[in-house]
Amino acid sequence: MAVRFETLKSVRVRDCGTMEEIMSRSNESMDNISFPHLHSLTISDNPNMVSFSKTSEGSSLFGGRFLCFPKLRVVELQGCNFEKIWDDDQLLPSSTSFCCLSDLELVGCPFLKYVFSSAMAVRFKQLQSINVRNCGGMEEIMSRSNESVDNISFPQLEHLIISDNPNMVSFSKTSEGSSLFDERTFISESFEEKANTTMPSLFNENVAFPSLKTVYVKGLDGLKMIWQYGRLSNNAESFCQLKDVKVKKCKNLMGIFSSGMHTRLGNLKWLKISKCEMVEEIFEMETSNCGIEEVAGKQEVLETVVSPDDEFVFPQLFKMELKSLPNLVSFYAGRHTLSFPLLGDLEVIECLKVKAFSGSELLSYQGRHESLFSTIFSTKVTFGRAWPCNIKLRKLPNLMHLMEEEEEESSQQQPQTLAFSYMIDLEVVECGRLENLVPSSISFQNLNSLMLTDCDEMLHLLSSQTAKSMTQLRWLEIRSCERMEEIISDAGVDHLKDSEIVFTLLDHLVLGDLPRLTSFYSGNYTMRFPNLKSLNVYRCLEMQNFSKHGITSTPILKNVFIGEESDLESELESETETESSSNWMVDINSIIAKHRTSHHHRSALQELSTEKGYGK
Template sequence: MELIVRRDERMDKMSFPKLSLLRLWNLPRLSKFSSGIFSEFPMLRDLDIWNCPELKTFISESFEEKANTTMPSLFNENVAFPSLKTVCVEGVDGLKMIWQYGRLSNNAESFCQLEDVVVEKCKNLMGIFSSGMHTRLGNLQRLKISECEMVEEIFEMETSNCGIEEVAGKREGLETVVFLDDEFVFPQLREMELKSLPNLVSFYAGRHTLSFPLLEELEVIECLKVKAFSGSELLSYQGRHESLFSTIFPTKVTFGRDCKCKIKLRKLPNLMHLMEEEEEESSQQQPQTLAFPYMIDLEVVECGRLENLVPSSISFQNLNSLMLTDCDEMLHLLSSQTAKSMTQLRQLEIRSCKRMEEIISDAGVDHLKDSEIVFTLLDHLVLGDLPRLTSFYSGNYTMRFPNLKSLNVYRCLEMQNFSKHGITSTPILKNVFIGEESDLESELESETETESSSNWMVDINSIIAKHRTSHHHRSALQELSTEKDITPLNPSEE
């Protein structure tokens, strides 16, 4: 089957007034739904296309339209979906583009009810949306794009019909662009997943500010070329041809103040920073401390070039969970200024970061006398496989953990102390595991539990020092034993 509906030359329009669900599944020769005639689906709510490798467009264009088309798209001016809520496209290798705003139906309501967009395993797909499509995505709640190896951007830059005017003339090879609308807002988007997109460079490379006021979950996984979530920082500084840092959250991406957002970033080997350090003049105009006010969970895994988490000015006042694994370029996790803002943190796990020397650092922070860092709600702390870690914090602030119940430290063989200068307060700490394996020795557990119950403050520094001394003694004995096992050859035996 190559098409679903054959055109009747006597008709100038087709309508499917009662169709609410359309599934095109496992049609290996299907190239289009119909050809060359305007078709409307006024009641269609769900469109599911699966394993149709030859499909290139939903309704094919006329000869004249084809002559003016540089790249065919799945949806064009020949189709209208005013009630469509869900679009799922999987295994459609013939597609190059899905939505081109400038070539959509003149029906202003088409696609305006979209809530859920899923695009997977389309190996020749190059683009999802052109930039003007954001005006029709006011109801979009979920966006999932995965395993589309040719996609470089989710929203492609388009110089017409999206509030952008291109001015003639170039300066030093850069086109001068005037932006009439300066913000792309996704008012209902709650969940976004970008996964296994090996050529993805950014979500959007234009200059517009991106706004996600209700975003709750963001996952960026196995996107090997990702350096920036938006390309706005490439053009936001006059006279510069490239961004100051490779960042995933430039200063022109905003998240809502009333949403609680969970972010997962995995296998992004080119990512160097999560947020750009603003120039002093710029930061005075728009403080960065509002960047992540309601992010509650952050997980970062296998980002091998990530050098720091966020600038020292960033506040994480509502963060509940922070997990970092296999980020080998990081020397420290947080500034003491950022750490002081994390009063809601409950879980902190740092694992397998080969160059990590300390978790909290005073570097670049103006120190205040008689001050302290208090992790008010933190009850679970894991430090594992950090071969260069010497201390959790080596600055002069007092450290307090009033709610810490479990401390788990393993394979941190260079760790000399927990807090070098400050007094570490842990009034209810019950479980302390210090060891060399992930299933950790618990020889100290019963002792600390007993002493905790009698309101004793656990001296973490002493426990770490004791373990370090014990480890060095064991290492020395093993070396001595090895030397004794080596029997020199008798000269007569040579």
């Protein structure tokens, strides 16, 4: 007997603690139960539920051949304890059940070891989204139930989220069981130690994803590698539509991509890698597709594998975030040139082994290996006009240079030099070994804001040559740099024809907690701040003057605070306003000198008072 629920479109069952099934068959003769228009099924927090309708034929949620869901599009399962969703042999080949499934979400189902079998996967041609989170027993998404099926494709799948499944190391294991371990070698920092090791990868040749756009991977503790190009050679179109890749809290992950994957990343726009403590490189050098069986030494491999003229291009990459990667040494250590024509935002935060931001030349692989890992981009890097708009560098204790000085002068401006000229916002925080911001040859002609904090090795911020280029700068903050003696310096700069430095648009300037700062600029140029509205100088106790030759004009300066944080407004605001209202410019040098005299006078009185107290 056939039963049809013609009008039912959505089923939601939530928080029914004793419920075991949704539909109980009162009559065994009911051999065909159809839900022809059901498009959404949600089962949430029903710990005793074992099946949609219990049957002796199977033990899965959708067990039994008598159930039919031809239009079901959305399945959401949360907080359920069943062990299987589908049984492989319960659906007839002629059945149309689940062929329209587009969205599949599983959350907190601890006893599931896999989501579906390869036999079921052939039905999922319309599947667009897979979201699997907090399933502690999950080992893989797709189980290989049919060895005759060589390759499974998800032609419409666009979004894949795999989060907090600590036992999962692959989307689908191969038949050998140890399939995740590809017999290929990758190069990373500790090359000699790992030369003959293998990497488990999340994706392999079993499954094709021609439309996948978003990949989010989090909390896969057993994962070693996500993509290996050699393992994807049979799926030429897989991952070519990727736009957004985020990887987080995979504690044993060592690499994200193998070098061959770059050819598939033409549409990648956002790359975020965070809190993966073992990651050393984002792209690892792959030697397998070069016919190399064994690797005895890194130098020989690199000479054999890569031509220095080869280029890795990321034509659409706009935003890249590298955060809390304590073992990250470089983005890529190979010899290819890297090209980021549209990169607009770059954040590098808490990457403790990073020594420099960008290399200024194509590295030579002759000589000692220590030099191979001195930069994030340990190779030649080119950028387009859009790069980089915004850069944040935080908690990089080994960072010494954003860009190293060119050893030989060149008449042609280098790509790295051009990159800085397109920058809009730059923030550098807690980079304790950073000795200088950029070489004197660098131009910041489009920079709007510059903030520097806790960079204790820096003696001065910028050369006067670089400062003259900063015509678009609006916001400048320098704080808590213990050795900073001067903000702008003439050191290493030939005297230029122009007799002044003009910060045309600068309206906000803060100098704070700079105990050795003696001057903003002590060179021979005069300075002008035609748009400056606010100046805040606090706890710069050795500051003798602002500029040696004074400030030519500050016509709209309204707020000047110089002193300790506790007396900024009460002591100085009224004085500054009076002086500003009666003169075309504020004599900041005089205010600084007056404050210095007042501070030393107070210090002397305090010292004298202390001595008298001790003498009693």
